[in-house]
Amino acid sequence: MARTPDSTRRSERSRSAILTATRELVGETAYAKLTIEAIAARAGVGKQTIYRWWPSKGAVVFDALLAPSASPEDGLIELPDTGDIAADLKTVLRATVAEFADPAFSAPIRAVLTEVINDPDLAALYREKLNAPIHAAKVRRLASAQLAGQLRADADLDLMVDLLYGPITQRWLPGAGPLDEAFADALVDTVLRAFT
């Protein structure tokens, strides 16, 4: 069947309604209880319409949650660069810690990580679309500090990024230990001590 402009428009509307419904439901529902049926009902489409585009719940969740950060209009992700690496890292890590401490913000992270842990294909997509570009942005900010002589010339910047962010994941995953500004600041000061 040839696609008319009208049917293309209808398709785009359905697709967009499905992605919006998914984003809303991820914030409202325990992830294990989120179903394709619930997404279809909220979007006002049939289940088959969802399965036409996505093979699984994980796949539609991924598109819904990762599409915004992957949009080309956003351009290259960049960390703040005021010239003061300690201050800039504290700004970024305080914000990150606050987001992880906020259940509304962390619901989509839980959803995405559940799929990443259990689906190698979605894990590969996550690495490519989200993990790699964000990691690269962090390394760029550290490289700029290194060039300015604020970090050791032989600093392993990939390791430094993992040292800055790993402890946040480590505390957040099991809900162990405080996620507050004091933690963010101590993390930055301690990691900088190792690399200066």
Place this chain on the structure above:
Amino acid sequence: MARTPDSTRRSERSRSAILTATRELVGETAYAKLTIEAIAARAGVGKQTIYRWWPSKGAVVFDALLAPSASPEDGLIELPDTGDIAADLKTVLRATVAEFADPAFSAPIRAVLTEVINDPDLAALYREKLNAPIHAAKVRRLASAQLAGQLRADADLDLMVDLLYGPITQRWLPGAGPLDEAFADALVDTVLRAFT
């Protein structure tokens, strides 16, 4: 109905068969595809026998995977203490990294983390039974090094543990970056530099 010695023995046999079947299946099956039906079939019991003791797949997986480490016969968990903190941490972190790099070993970790991410009750159980005692054992080894003057007197040992282990989780979760001995050694050397 009064329980006779025979029915108690039968119950214990069923329980043990269910836990063994669960441990085996976690290593063989993608976690999302693991079902109560499959556990029941492997254990040779009915589904209702499982639901008599556990309310969900997550609950039986937790008992199956956490019971061994929680058994009192194991006594207190201890890290090696040869008196050389750098060497001991490298021993432990090389082993940890190797385990995370091994799909057979990391299947149960994936299963447990999936539940921890999505079920606050199981997360609390995980913190109490596994996370807290293991974290405390790591802190004890660091405290012994601190007493020996190998770490700064004002070192935040909780933070130091998270700096040593967080980057491993950070790389392992999305499958990003190498998990090898060079990584373990660099992690130890870098974190020690921050705390000495």
